[in-house]
Amino acid sequence: MPTSSRAVLLARRPQGLPVLADFAVSDVTVPDPGPGEILVENHYLSVDPGQRGLMNGGDSYVATYQLGEAVTGRAVGQVVASQDPRLPVGSHVFHRVGWRQHSIVPVAAARPIDVGRAPESSYLGVMGHPGLTSWLGVALVADVQPGDVVLVTSAAGAVGAAAGQLALARGASRVIGSVGSTEKAEYVTAKLGFTDAFDYKTTALADYVAGHVPEGLDVVFDNVGGVQLDQALAATNTHGRLALCGSISTYNGEPYQLANTGRILSQRLRAEGFLVFDHEDKWDRFHAEMAEHLTQGRVSVEETHYRGLDAVPEAFLSLFTGASTGKVLVDVRP
Numbered sequence: 584m585p586t587s588s589r590a591v592l593l594a595r596r597p598q599g600l601p602v603l604a605d606f607a608v609s610d611v612t613v614p615d616p617g618p619g620e621i622l623v624e625n626h627y628l629s630v631d632p633g634q635r636g637l638m639n640g641g642d643s644y645v646a647t648y649q650l651g652e653a654v655t656g657r658a659v660g661q662v663v664a665s666q667d668p669r670l671p672v673g674s675h676v677f678h679r680v681g682w683r684q685h686s687i688v689p690v691a692a693a694r695p696i697d698v699g700r701a702p703e704s705s706y707l708g709v710m711g712h713p714g715l716t717s718w719l720g721v722a723l724v725a726d727v728q729p730g731d732v733v734l735v736t737s738a739a740g741a742v743g744a745a746a747g748q749l750a751l752a753r754g755a756s757r758v759i760g761s762v763g764s765t766e767k768a769e770y771v772t773a774k775l776g777f778t779d780a781f782d783y784k785t786t787a788l789a790d791y792v793a794g795h796v797p798e799g800l801d802v803v804f805d806n807v808g809g810v811q812l813d814q815a816l817a818a819t820n821t822h823g824r825l826a827l828c829g830s831i832s833t834y835n836g837e838p839y840q841l842a843n844t845g846r847i848l849s850q851r852l853r854a855e856g857f858l859v860f861d862h863e864d865k866w867d868r869f870h871a872e873m874a875e876h877l878t879q880g881r882v883s884v885e886e887t888h889y890r891g892l893d894a895v896p897e898a899f900l901s902l903f904t905g906a907s908t909g910k911v912l913v914d915v916r917p
């Protein structure tokens with residue numbers, strides 16, 4: 584069993600957009616698992632936009648990261664030592680003690696994953712929290728109906744790509760993706776089946792809708808916040824629904840004051856924020872439905888794999904530069 588292993592530490596708190604020097608890779612001690620604990624050899628580490636806020640310290644709805652300590656994050660891997668018969672050696676598991684090669688995890692904080700049903704890495708993507716988030720937003724929050732015109736922001740990302748395809752599967756008449764490049768627009772239309780897509784960096788959302796969506800938006804699945812959410816509010820039809828999933832355009836401290844919130848009242852819109860953490864009871868139902876979508880080819884989400892623990896910071900930064908597509912993972916298999 585390893586007595587030490589490598590981990591990514593938070594070297595300093597990022598100011599604005601994170602840079603590589605905010606992180607350090609170092610050896611950390613790996614204790615033996617205690618009663619009720621497992622030792623996991625991680626295979627894939629997740630980088631997620633929501634981790635950015637935890638790097639600021641201070642209060643959050645989950646514990647924030649400590650300076651000089653290993654960053655935690657979602658991971659999947661295999662149990663190599665176990666002090667609990669519920670997860671014996673050899674089990675494949677999901678947990679949240681990632682950004683390191685080996686993790687000590689309380690069994691209560693680990694979840695077995697079925698790698699016979701879907702690839703191991705997908706349990707950090709389309710079969711993991713991003714997939715569950717997309718499903719919650721489309722099915723439970725926005726309740727997409729046949730014929731709806733749906734806009735998805737950050738549509739080539741892990742959540743957005745799945746959300747758009749789930750909306751199509753529910754019979755949406757148009758699913759429009761907002762993305763940050765012509766390549767991503769081509770990806771979501773040609774590969775994922777979105778009916779339309781546009782590059783928000785060259786065409787403002789308001790202009791795209793004014794020019795190409797005369798019927799207006801019935802549903803907005805928003806991952807981005809800021810100016811795109813504001814312009815989407817202005818373009819949403821009476822009794823439209825907005826699933827407020829994320830706000831990545833503001834995570835590095837960029838201030839934005841929404842101007843169009845008055846339309847929530849005037850157009851009787853339903854704008855609802857939601858957090859995947861509130862829905863841990865829905866994994867079985869979600870996995871059954873998503874596995875069926877994957878088998879039938881109705882949903883597929885690209886994964887961008889970085890290789891090796893040293894690549895974790897670069898993979899994380901790519902979330903904010905748009906350099907990656909789909910679910911961004913780091914393959915740390917030995």
Ligand code: NAP
Pocket residue numbers: 631632633712713716737738739740741742743761762763764767806807827828829830831832833857858859860901902903904905906907908909910
């Ligand atoms: P993601 O969308 O894959 O995030 C990376 C992408 O965001 C980038 O490739 C980039 O795509 C886009 N982006 C980055 N900065 C941007 C900016 N300033 N303006 C517009 N787009 C920008 O991440 P994800 O994991 O799928 O998560 C999507 C959103 O959902 C995030 O906001 C995340 O925090 C949130 N989330 C919420 C929950 C929940 O429980 N509510 C759960 C998981 C995730 P382009 O190249 O297209 O710009």
